[in-house]
Amino acid sequence: MHYKVSIVIEKDEHGYYAYSPGLEGCQTQGDSLEEVKANIQEAVELYLETLSDEEKRDVFNKEISTMTLEVQVA
Structure with missing residues (x-):
């Protein structure tokens, strides 16, 4: 069965971090965008x-x- 799941991917100085806001605790990281996906x-x-x-x-x-x-930030 196929499902659609929301994923957030963030980039910082250490690489990429991804998590699913709908799946509590479901998270990972990777050095590249391809790896984190x-x-x-x-x-x-x-x-x-x-x-x-x-x-x-x-x-x-x-x-x-x-x-x-x-x-807008002053």
């Missing part, structure tokens, strides 16, 4: 394998929105 894909798949059908329904009934906010 592969790592989070594996982490999400493994995470979902541990959930019961009821838990999966609960996870996928959450609505997660992302946006960009422009702010």
Whole structure:
């Protein structure tokens, strides 16, 4: 079965960090964008394998929105 999962990827001086806001504790890191994408894909798949059908329904009934906010700083 295929699911769509929200993922956030952040870059800092140490590389890349990725997590899924809808899957508590599901996170990983990588030295490159390609590596972190592969790592989070594996982490999400493994995470979902541990959930019961009821838990999966609960996870996928959450609505997660992302946006960009422009702010002015004095």
